[in-house]
Amino acid sequence: MLRGLSLDSLMPYFGVVLLIIGGSFFFPQVLSADYLTQQLQIAAFLGFLATGATVVILLGHIDLSVPWILTGAAILSTALVGTGNPFLSAIAVPAALVFGALIGIVNGIGVAILRIPSMVWTLAVNSMLLGLAVLNTGGFNPKGEASALMKTMASGDILGLPVSFLIWIALCIVLAWFLTRTPFGRYLRSIGFNEKATFLSGVSTPSVVFAAFAIAGMCSALGGVMLAGYANQAYQSMGDPFLLPTIAAVVIGGTSILGGRGGLFGTIGGALFITLLTSILSVMQIEDAWRNIIFGTIILVMLLFQTLRKGDTA
Amino acid sequence: MLDYLKSNRREMIAALVLIVLLAVYLGTHPRGASTYVMTIWANQCLILGLAACAQFFAVVVRGIDLSVGAVMALSNCVASYLLDGSAFGIAIGMVAVVVVGALCGLINGLVVVYGRIQPIVATLATASIFVGIALLLRPTPGGAVNYDLADAMTLDVLGIPTAMVIAGVAVIGFWLPFRRTGLGLGLYALGSSEQAAFQSGINTKFIRLAAFTLAGLFGGLAGLFYSFVTTTGDAGIAASFTLNSIAAVVLGGVLLRGGVGSLIGALAGAFILKTIAALMFFSGIPSLAQPLFEGLILAAAIAIGGADVLRARNKLEAFS
Numbered sequence: 059m060l061r062g063l064s065l066d067s068l069m070p071y072f073g074v075v076l077l078i079i080g081g082s083f084f085f086p087q088v089l090s091a092d093y094l095t096q097q098l099q100i101a102a103f104l105g106f107l108a109t110g111a112t113v114v115i116l117l118g119h120i121d122l123s124v125p126w127i128l129t130g131a132a133i134l135s136t137a138l139v140g141t142g143n144p145f146l147s148a149i150a151v152p153a154a155l156v157f158g159a160l161i162g163i164v165n166g167i168g169v170a171i172l173r174i175p176s177m178v179w180t181l182a183v184n185s186m187l188l189g190l191a192v193l194n195t196g197g198f199n200p201k202g203e204a205s206a207l208m209k210t211m212a213s214g215d216i217l218g219l220p221v222s223f224l225i226w227i228a229l230c231i232v233l234a235w236f237l238t239r240t241p242f243g244r245y246l247r248s249i250g251f252n253e254k255a256t257f258l259s260g261v262s263t264p265s266v267v268f269a270a271f272a273i274a275g276m277c278s279a280l281g282g283v284m285l286a287g288y289a290n291q292a293y294q295s296m297g298d299p300f301l302l303p304t305i306a307a308v309v310i311g312g313t314s315i316l317g318g319r320g321g322l323f324g325t326i327g328g329a330l331f332i333t334l335l336t337s338i339l340s341v342m343q344i345e346d347a348w349r350n351i352i353f354g355t356i357i358l359v360m361l362l363f364q365t366l367r368k369g370d371t372a
Numbered sequence: 373m374l375d376y377l378k379s380n381r382r383e384m385i386a387a388l389v390l391i392v393l394l395a396v397y398l399g400t401h402p403r404g405a406s407t408y409v410m411t412i413w414a415n416q417c418l419i420l421g422l423a424a425c426a427q428f429f430a431v432v433v434r435g436i437d438l439s440v441g442a443v444m445a446l447s448n449c450v451a452s453y454l455l456d457g458s459a460f461g462i463a464i465g466m467v468a469v470v471v472v473g474a475l476c477g478l479i480n481g482l483v484v485v486y487g488r489i490q491p492i493v494a495t496l497a498t499a500s501i502f503v504g505i506a507l508l509l510r511p512t513p514g515g516a517v518n519y520d521l522a523d524a525m526t527l528d529v530l531g532i533p534t535a536m537v538i539a540g541v542a543v544i545g546f547w548l549p550f551r552r553t554g555l556g557l558g559l560y561a562l563g564s565s566e567q568a569a570f571q572s573g574i575n576t577k578f579i580r581l582a583a584f585t586l587a588g589l590f591g592g593l594a595g596l597f598y599s600f601v602t603t604t605g606d607a608g609i610a611a612s613f614t615l616n617s618i619a620a621v622v623l624g625g626v627l628l629r630g631g632v633g634s635l636i637g638a639l640a641g642a643f644i645l646k647t648i649a650a651l652m653f654f655s656g657i658p659s660l661a662q663p664l665f666e667g668l669i670l671a672a673a674i675a676i677g678g679a680d681v682l683r684a685r686n687k688l689e690a691f692s
Contacts, residue, residue: 120492122615172675175628177436181615182671189664196660298611302496315490347511350504358483358497365488 066312066364067324070331073310073360077331081338088338091218099213099220101333103284105326107300108307109230110277112325115308116237117270118250118317119169119176124278124304125297126187127161131282132292133191133200140202147205151283158279161187162272169271170264191294199293208287222284227326229280233273234322246270250317306357307332312364382625382633386640389673393647400654407531413650414535415526415601421539421642422594423613424620426477428638429587431621432563433580434630435484435491437587439499440594440617441610443476446506447595452515452605462518469599470592476502477588481581491584499610506607513606517599525600538597539639547635559583563630620645623673644673 081088088094107124114121131154138150161183168179194200204212214221237243245266248256257263281300286292305315311328313320335356339349377384397413398405423440430437447469454465476498483494525534550556558579561569570576594613599605624641626633648669652662 168671168675174674175622177628178619178622178674179671181619182667182674186664186667186671189661189667192663193661302500305493305496309493315493345507345511347504347507350500350507352504354497354500354502354504357500358487358489358494361489361493361497362483362487 064312064324065367067321067327069312069360069364070310070324070327073331073356074327074334077334077338081334081341085338085341088341095215095218095220095223097330097334097337098223099215100337101330102220102222102226103212103281103288104300104303104307104333105223105226105329106229106277106281106284107304108311108325108329109226109233109322110274110281111304111308112311112313112320112322113233113237113246113270113277114176114274115305115313115315116246116250116317116320117267118253119267119270120305120315121165121180121271121274121278122177122301123161123165123180123184123187123275125295125301126184126191127158127275127278128282128285128297128300129292129295130161130187130191131155131158131279132286132296133195133202135208135283136202136204136286136292137200138202139205139208150205151207151211154279154283155276158275158277158282159272160275162275163268165275166264166268166271170267188295195294199291202292204287204290208283209290210287212284212287222288225280229277230322230326237322242266242269247318250314250319303332303336310357310360380634383637383640386624386637386644390640390644390647393644393651397647397651397654400651402654407528407533411526411528411533411535413647414533414539416650417643417646418535418539419594419598419601420613420616420620420646421639422542422590422597423617424624424638424642425542425635426587426590426594427617427621428624428626428633428635429559429583429590430491430495431618431626431628432559432630432633433583434563434566435580435584436618436628437480437495437584437591438492438614439476439480439495439502440587440591441612441614442499442502442506443473443588443591444595444598444613445607445610446476446502446509447473447592448599448602448609449506449509449515449605449607451517451596451599452510455517455521455599456515457518462521466596469596470589473592473595474585474589477585477591478581480588481584484584485577485580499614503607503610506610510605510607513604513608515605517603519603522600522603525597535597543636543639551634555579555582560631563632565631616645617642619670619674645670 078088107128111121111124134157135150135154138153139147165176165180165183168174168183169176210221211225212222216224237246245256245261249263249266253263282297285296307328308325309315310331311320311324311326313324335353339352344352398409401409403409423444426440426443427437450472451465451469454468455462480495480498483489483498484491487494528534529537558569558574561572561574562576562579566576598609620642621633621638622628622641623644624633624637624639626637649666652666657665
């Protein structure tokens with residue numbers, strides 16, 4: 059766990075504090091409890107995706123199928139609830155999670171067995187899912203609604219803290235335990251460092267890859283279920299705007315895109331930072347163009363800070 | 373001859389697939405193989421083709437450029453301001469558009485080389501900046517491109533689509549000579565093994581900078597040609613081109629781990645991808661099922677490209 063607390067992973071938390079202080083000069087309401095808890099709630103949506111992405115990135119791979127796993131899970135769960143059948147409504151969330159895990163395994167097959175670079179294979183899986191969704195819904199917004207459970211997961215609160223945030227943190231704690239305390243976690247990182255050496259040490263590397271992608275798929279699916287609960291519907295390409303912020307959240311949190319190095323603690327900070335940055339930029343009513351420029355610049359500056367601090371050894 | 377075929381196996385397979393696909397396309401097209409049909413096809417292909425060339429230069433040095441689409445959007449928006457008016461002004465404008473692209477590439481290169489940020493993340497961030505600038509220029513699609521020039525670039529020369537002529541010039545006029553230069557060889561050396569390249573005295577920083585600048589330059593060319601086809605500036609075109617350019621280079625036999633592939637392969641990959649999409653349109657498959665089939669074909673093509681794993685003599689060889 060200590061390894062997770064490197065300076066890199068603390069960076070986004072400093073960023074969050076700076077953003078809150080800076081934002082409060084322009085808008086005092088940034089400091090209100092209402093605003094901050096709302097940010098925690100929204101950060102959780104990005105957070106689920108980033109948590110799953112962290113697992114895959116630690117492995118040294120990348121999952122570009124996040125957007126349509128998310129959308130597919132949202133469509134599936136709302137459609138099941140929309141049937142009105144109590145049994146089907148009850149299994150909406152588990153079904154979405156199984157869907158995410160299955161797609162994750164499809165990703166794993168391409169990456170581990172066919173040895174296709176994850177970047178293109180998950181991209182292809184993404185476009186197949188898109189095709190399935192279009193075929194299934196006829197290109198219109200899918201019918202259906204969110205169940206009470208999904209709404210509570212997305213918008214409820216316990217003792218003033220959003221349920222979505224609590225679930226996210228609980229998930230992170232469980233996963234962090236898996237990543238640091240079990241053989242699976244160690245294999246995951248060692249594959250990220252050197253897959254060949256890990257294989258030669260007798261580890262069944264494909265099964266680790268399968269598990270990692272399945273976890274990531276379930277996280278994306280959970281994000282989709284939450285978003286569907288939040289919006290009370292699923293809609294086409296609801297996941298597309300999340301892909302790049304997800305990757306950005308993971309790297310800002312100090313996880314190396316090359317794999318092996320990093321952890322979930324930083325990712326939590328990264329997701330909080332990006333959500334807050336997006337929110338403050340939109341509260342300030344900055345036009346879209348400048349929002350893009352500022353967003354890109356800040357991410358670049360944070361990354362430069364990470365690498366240049368290390369001097370020539372990086 | 374046989375050796376030549378063997379050493380260019382990947383390009384040959386891609387070219388063969390392309391020829392078959394094109395034959396099927398022209399065969400099934402209701403209007404048959406006319407110049408008109410060919411021009412429309414070639415224009416669509418060349419836009420992605422140039423984007424794939426951009427991606428190729430980043431990939432061959434073991435990088436990736438997620439800002440290809442953004443560079444296209446930016447240069448497209450710049451073009452929508454500069455490509456109208458006097459002939460001289462337009463000529464300067466065209467150069468300026470490509471220079472804008474190359475500058476974007478140079479910025480990517482500087483961030484990657486001197487900032488030591490992984491290309492995938494660095495270009496992710498710069499892409500956001502480039503799209504932002506493009507949006508500043510064109511908050512909504514608009515602007516104009518000189519119609520005579522646009523026609524000249526997107527119709528045909530003596531029955532051959534101009535886009536094919538441009539692709540031919542890019543390969544014969546630029547790529548084949550370029551590959552034999554020190555820089556061209558350096559790209560492959562750096563992509564194959566950075567350490568070996570460095571120890572042979574190659575200036576790896578310069579090569580990588582040049583590779584990303586070339587990527588930007590081709591991104592600018594892609595944006596320029598896109599402007600000729602659409603004759604407007606639109607800042608919202610980034611996302612689809614970036615991802616498709618990656619799929620295109622992989623289809624064209626360029627390895628994402630660097631050092632393998634060629635510009636010809638990248639072009640062929642892009643043409644294949646676009647021909648598949650065009651085929652779908654006339655294939656009689658219900659329109660709602662088309663995106664699924666496109667995805668399936670893309671996945672199958674990539675999986676076949678990955679069939680190299682079957683040639684591995686032992687399990688260990690597959691890890692590389």
